[in-house]
Amino acid sequence: MPAITHAQLVSLQKDQHKIRNICILAHVDHGKTTLSDSLLASNGIISSKLSGKVRYLDSREDEQQRGITMKSSGISLYFKIVKNLIDSAKQESSTVADEYLVNLIDSPGHVDFSSEVSTASRLCDGALVLVDAVEGVCTQTHTVLRQAWMENVRPVLVLNKIDRLITELKLTSSEAYIHLNKILEQVNAIMGTFYSESMMQEDAARYEAYQAKRSMTKHGKEEEEEIEWRLEHQDDSTLYFSPDQGNVIFSSAIDGWAFRIEQFAQIYAAKLGIKEELLRRVLWGDYYLDPKTKRVLGHKGLKGRPLKPMFVQFVLDNLWALYDSVLETNDREKVEKIVKALNVKVLPRDMRSKDSRALLQAIMSQWLPLSSSVLLTVIEKIPSPGVAQNLRLPKILYPKGNQPELASLSESRRAFETAIYNCDRSDDVPVVAYVSKMFSVSADMLPTNRRVQLTAEEMRERRRAAIAKQQAAISKGETTSDKAVESGHIQLDDSGSAESAETGPVVLQGPTDTPSTPEVPEAPAEETLIGFARIYSGTIRVGQTFQVLGPKYDPAFPTRHRSAVTIEKLYLMMGRELQELKEVPAGNVFGIGGLGQHVLKSATLSSTAECPSFGGVRADAAPIVRVALEPREPNQMGQLIDGLRLLNQADPCVEVYLQETGEHVIVCAGELHLERCLKDLRERFAKIDIQVSPPIVPFRETVSTFPAIPLTLTPNGQKVEDSTDPLDSASRPTEVATSLPTGTAIVQTPDKLCTIRVRAVPLPSRVTAYLENQSKTMRNIVEERDVSVEQEGSGAAFIRKLKDVFDEAYRENEIKDKELWNGVVERLWAFGPKRIGPNLLVNNVPGYERSPWFRSAASGSGRSRTRSDSPTEEDEGVDAEETLNTSIEELSLDDGHIERRVPNIRHYEGSINAGFQLATLQGPLAAEPMMGVAFLLEEFTIEGWQEASEAQLSLLSGRVISMLKDACRQAFLGWSPRLMLAMYSCDLQAPAEVLGKVYAVLARRRGRILSEEMREGTPFFNIKSMLPVVESFGFADEIRKRTSGAASPQLIFSGFEVLDIDPFWVPTTEEELEDLGEKADRENLAKKYMEGVRKRKGLLVEKKIVEHAEKQRTLKIK
């Protein structure tokens, strides 16, 4: 067949009835790309000899190397039906030819790339679902069928690799028939579950609506009989695949053949003298041909005779015979006979060829050409865009199923909806197109490559010229006036507009080009982002301007998530190549260039802002593999960030974050996807060497309600003291008197100037949880610059609620010591760390009072504070001063140090708070933030200050910070400390047969199962569990491997959980020693985590460098 010209395809795009948009879906390695190869060969894009070998659509190098597809790619095919075959007998008009345009999208089958499948199926109206005849239904088959179902895409089943049944499994034709029948049943069973599931959902929804209605009316009149279960009433037969319906194709893509039973029905209708219609119905299934009467019998009519089903007799046997004679016995004569009988032409060169496979392919591809039977099915069974959009779009526009009547809509909206439902390509309807993904193409693939680069170059040149001129202008200005330097900016603009027209274009292009230049420097000159799109109505033309509506766009808020873009380029997708187009009419799949700055991953393009967004693509599998990335060379950070930005745009599934810790984290769907992302980053987007590491896992430190084990306290006390801070050594911990309650620490400066006593108390878990939840509220209160009355109110409300939580905790018996918590809320000083954390600093200093927290905490509220409370506070302050320090003050006057001010706690408020914040930010265990601890400041005294030198006093404010930090840490260690682990809540869906394996993996990673439920109407179980983040690295991969991909987890961060092991625990009692030995055979898990973090941070780790001193190498290494 001659190659199809560009013009032919373009002309076909205009007739929507002649367009079919399909995608190929299947499990990995079931032959999708090979099948599309055969289709390409029919269009002369590749040689038919090479089809199935080149895998043309796998254009990436790693795709070719690994032999799996990693991205979806589109191609437009031309197909001509010559109807003479069918109608020749009646009408004699043999050249009634219909031309069709088939937009084909090949998709990857690997589970990691299921997002690509989603984006592909979004754009299509039909899908070829391939199933390997040997492997049968696999996990991804399941997934893609579901995807097709959800996106309302009409599926056609292709049973591929039939040849393997013959050559590998060596099945007889009857066995093969049974085998194929089984696969078909499996697929239909899956379709059945989708159907029943959706029906049950609908029923549930209806039942709920009914219940609601009934409770509304509250009439005793029961109308139970009205609820009918729809499941039993609806006919679901059209849903299933059946060869006699014509939606099942038998094929072998590698050998280039495929057929439907229609084809055989046509052939045998004449031979057997049975009507074609009838034959089509009986050629698949339990039907037999009575050899004597030439009548078709059912199973009952067999009466024990060993007849073969008709499918076997007339279809499979022929195939088997051909394969046998060509491949197995290599019987030349017989082959020639068959060739003659089939009326196919085989070149003598092929006949003589030693490669019998090639001969087979030559015969088969002429006898039952794959492309024609597949494309014919596509044209017959898959609706044209006009028909399909009518079915599919209501679901996309109204995902919740609440589609209003057309008549009830406003005029413009109605016009808009009818246009997209009918796929109207005329110019007077709004244009609507949907971009389902962005993909990047290296610039040399673009047809306009040269020109594009030239313009870019030109623009840069112009910019440079303009800048040079502007700078010249500035320097000129400098000489004339002094102010010119400061107002250089204004000068710049002036000169720009005042200069000749040459700079004019630069200014004009500003909005489209200049914003891109700072963030996308060198790399994108070689990588261009192209939107993979489908147009639903109207005709899109180069140069038109459209609204770009983000996935979150809502016509009710037309300003948000919207930008305008002028179409720069339109492309016809031809696999790895792109051909430029002037316009694209409704119903086509195409590529759009120049959206890079406007579209992140998906978007709706429309000529009217009234168009709702078509929503994001529903991704079935949320990305879960997390890694942190760093450039190998530290100065390449910028490239990495730019690369990540591009990657984020070009990959529909990847998520990129810049984390609080400064790490750049990418989240991928799986290990393979991750590998692809890294390869893309290294070679295309960032072009730098990248280092990958597990992301930093956060911990929290807290205390249990048990006092610390006294034995371990001494070494730890020593250990915990961080020697990094020189001030640390200045403060000297004093022995904790035994009479004091647990968790009390007294710290004194070496010159005995200042003494601080702090007591740590674990917070009730309820309170901690509340504080954790309310961090946003706290942040608002703390950071609000202008605290108005309402906000103070919110602060008060927050405090009131906090009090309630304390009361509740008391009622629930969480608090034993009511005395302790009495009035805590009133005496609240600060939260920490970062002033909003789940730890409290409580002022328990006798005789010292502060204003309520929410007043004093707000950073800018000083204003309102001074305005409203300053008199009272001053008074309080004076009171406190008086009670605390009157005698000292008098003394000072006597001493003659009149100038010297009286140091008291009020002056060190800031330092105390800072010390508390520091301590809670970096706990003593692993310098991780604390959580759920209240610190009660019980004593703060300054003694003998009058003897102290000025220098000592001025140092004191700094010292108080570190003293308080130490005091808090010591007090913290007075209790038995605990680490808190960050947890993921893990949602899993798995079929019953792999449940055991799922549990094994979860248990090994210290997961905890919360619940396990059967999902109604499906064979799946929903498992909810908690999994520590530390243990989650590689979890997704492991669980997929163990369950052969049947279970796909979803991980969502869900807060912190206490690991109830003391990291300092060692066996001490006799039994423990006996059980575990002195070194504790089992590793202390909490200790392991703690030391991991300490090691990472370069803190002291209590680990022996050499375990057995005498076993060190005693000889020198020569």
Add this chain to the structure above:
Amino acid sequence: MLKKECWNLLGPSIDYRSGMSSNIFTPVNQVRLTNVSVVRLKKGGKRFEVACYKNKVLEWRNNVETDLDNVLQTRTVFVNVSKGQLANKEDLNKAFKTTDTDKIILEILRKGELQVGEKERTQQLGNLSRDIATTVAEKCINPDTKRPYTVTMIEKAMADLHFSVNPNRNAKQQALEVIKQLQEKQTIPIARAQMRLRVAIPGKEGKRVKEKISSLIESTEDEDWGDEYELICLINPGQFRALTDVVQKETKGRGQIEVLSIRDTDDRDEAFA
């Protein structure tokens, strides 16, 4: 009592080689101090030594190793370990005022000078350089993203600087040095994380104090002239002490400084868009 490794420390040197074929392995008669590290203490004009295992003494001092037998080769006090000369009783008694060897050994272990073993040294240096990197990471931010750098990034940048860690200076000092060098060399964009402060000064003196402290302030976020002059500003942490001093002095202790955040960073996770 003696362990196998140090038999040749003390024993008389016997030449086993005489009269034997040189192909046969024989214990050599030269002293090889391969697994021995010596801790020395000069006291009362005499030098005392104990023989220890390598890489163990620091652990003992850190309380990580608690088993003395895992530290000492032999519970004997020497005058010279390599020569195998034992210290005599009188000298010990004279220097330590006791003859209890165990006590003397403990003292020597605690106070004596020691050879730091190879592994100890690498560990020490490794820890110190990690500590420096962690400190740098804590104190600095990437001005582009307003977020800290990861420790590994800082370590790489330090390697780029060819920064050599000095085991005798503490981590904080060296971290400051690293920051300075990083800023000079511009390998990565780096800036000191700034402290956010609230300064409150009673009304009349506001203007005067403001002029005094304006040189110390990096940037002003908000200021308000009410009854009280109030300023929210960012400063370099190094200037904190100076700022407090100025404020205290100028206002005679009536001015207030509150640390709003020790590190002004963006503490949210941000998705790329």
